Amino acid sequence: MKEFVALIFGLGLGGNALLFVPQILAVWRKKTDEGISLLTFGGFSVLQIIGIVHGLYQHDLSLTLGMAASLLTCGTVTTLTIYYRMRRLRA
Numbered sequence: 711m712k713e714f715v716a717l718i719f720g721l722g723l724g725g726n727a728l729l730f731v732p733q734i735l736a737v738w739r740k741k742t743d744e745g746i747s748l749l750t751f752g753g754f755s756v757l758q759i760i761g762i763v764h765g766l767y768q769h770d771l772s773l774t775l776g777m778a779a780s781l782l783t784c785g786t787v788t789t790l791t792i793y794y795r796m797r798r799l800r801a
Contacts, residue, residue, distance in 0.1 A: 716772050717772075720775070723772065723777065723780065726776065726780050727783045727784075730787055733746070734790065737790045738790060741794060742794055743795040748795065751784060751787045751788040754780075755785050758778075759781060761773060761777035762774055
């Protein structure tokens, strides 16, 4: 049962990472940071880093990999937002 819950948890974290993909595509296609909260996505990224560190300390591979996948996708939104915001402010 413990392994089953760990598997479901890992799949849930993978699903969590996929939830950021539509936002990545929207920002990328529109080439603008309008409507994106840098505070929100930056905060999510920080929490995911904390989750990765916690997973490493707990030797929890599901948590570590799931948070890393989420950081990759959420971090992409954060990075694109910063890029387009800086570009807009320079113009």
